[in-house]
Amino acid sequence: MPSVAADDPKFGLILALTINGLAVSEYPEMVRVSNLAEGYGFESIWLCDHFLTTSPEDYVHDAGITSAGGVPQGTRGVPSASMPLLEGWTALAALARDTTRIRLGTSVLCNSYRHPAVLAKMAATLDVISEGRLDLGLGAGWFKREFEAYGIPFPPAGERVAALGEALDVMKTIWTEPNPVYAGRFYTLDGAICDPPPVQKPHPPLWVGGEGDRVQRIAAHSAQGINIRWWPPERVGQRREYLDDACAEVGRDPATLRLSVTTLLAPTESAEQEARVRQEFASIPETGLMVGSPQECIARINAYREAGIDTFLFTIPDVASSDYIHTAAEEILSEFKA
Numbered sequence: 001m002p003s004v005a006a007d008d009p010k011f012g013l014i015l016a017l018t019i020n021g022l023a024v025s026e027y028p029e030m031v032r033v034s035n036l037a038e039g040y041g042f043e044s045i046w047l048c049d050h051f052l053t054t055s056p057e058d059y060v061h062d063a064g065i066t067s068a069g070g071v072p073q074g075t076r077g078v079p080s081a082s083m084p085l086l087e088g089w090t091a092l093a094a095l096a097r098d099t100t101r102i103r104l105g106t107s108v109l110c111n112s113y114r115h116p117a118v119l120a121k122m123a124a125t126l127d128v129i130s131e132g133r134l135d136l137g138l139g140a141g142w143f144k145r146e147f148e149a150y151g152i153p154f155p156p157a158g159e160r161v162a163a164l165g166e167a168l169d170v171m172k173t174i175w176t177e178p179n180p181v182y183a184g185r186f187y188t189l190d191g192a193i194c195d196p197p198p199v200q201k202p203h204p205p206l207w208v209g210g211e212g213d214r215v216q217r218i219a220a221h222s223a224q225g226i227n228i229r230w231w232p233p234e235r236v237g238q239r240r241e242y243l244d245d246a247c248a249e250v251g252r253d254p255a256t257l258r259l260s261v262t263t264l265l266a267p268t269e270s271a272e273q274e275a276r277v278r279q280e281f282a283s284i285p286e287t288g289l290m291v292g293s294p295q296e297c298i299a300r301i302n303a304y305r306e307a308g309i310d311t312f313l314f315t316i317p318d319v320a321s322s323d324y325i326h327t328a329a330e331e332i333l334s335e336f337k338a
Contacts, residue, residue, distance in 0.1 A: 225258030230288025
């Protein structure tokens with residue numbers, strides 16, 4: 001049975017997702033919210049790796065997520081207007097200079113958008129600039145419409161996942177070996193020296209984003225943690241045996257594989273406001289909505305901790321203009337920081 005995380009939970013704030021209403025579009029506002037989060041005690045801020053935003057309904061459809069409520073009729077097939085969305089890696093590099101202590105994460109980079117050797121060099125540079133504050137999340141990629149819009153090849157899922165596994169090995173090779181050499185199915189290296197190397201040793205923490213069996217086995221083999229979107233605590237707990245077996249296969253202590261969960265957070269005592277949030281984001285699975293009183297949110301967080309989650313990546317509706325982040329800090333984070 002999974003046990004309660006020994007350490008205090010770590011809270012991260014996602015500043016940009018591809019879903020309309022869950023992204024800070026203007027950089028000055030991104031800086032303001034980042035520093036607000038830093039002052040409130042969030043350990044990290046995270047940006048997605050997308051170039052387009054979409055409606056919640058289209059997101060659920062394109063990401064292959066099943067919603068209990070289903071996709072509302074009349075929304076599919078009609079292109080939704082994309083909202084302004086800053087390129088995540090560039091914005092994260094700027095935030096490295098406009099923040100001081102908070103960690104900087106990618107949730108998650110699409111492996112197909114950058115060669116992993118180049119990405120390893122980029123990540124090392126950002127780790128140096130930020131003085132060792134980078135958490136690098138990587139995924140296989142899923143947003144087919146975005147691939148097509150930007151003219152990027154969209155291989156079958158099996159190939160994308162296999163390439164992700166190689167990419168993690170490529171980056172670790174570049175970060176840790178003096179004369180990096182690698183020969184795989186998708187990537188090759190011949191002396192791809194990384195100088196200066198990352199500040200963090202042996203390298204920045206690697207997170208893999210995904211819910212599938214193969215992706216999570218890759219994470220057990222090559223990453224420090226797994227990020228799961230929208231799962232309830234019960235499902236996370238049921239997954240522990242599978243992850244323990246995946247770790248055993250590669251001779252790894254299961255306790256060293258960290259687990260994070262992405263959920264929407266909107267703490268409110270107003271039943272009307274709660275209903276409005278649930279309606280606006282109805283296409284996100286109900287299990288991914290942490291909406292209700294602060295006490296209810298705290299109970300939900302503790303249920304996740306019982307299931308083995310140690311890090312929470314919260315996406316907050318209209319975070320730059322709503323009161324949710326203030327309520328979260330004053331009535332939820334404070335309970336765990338105490």
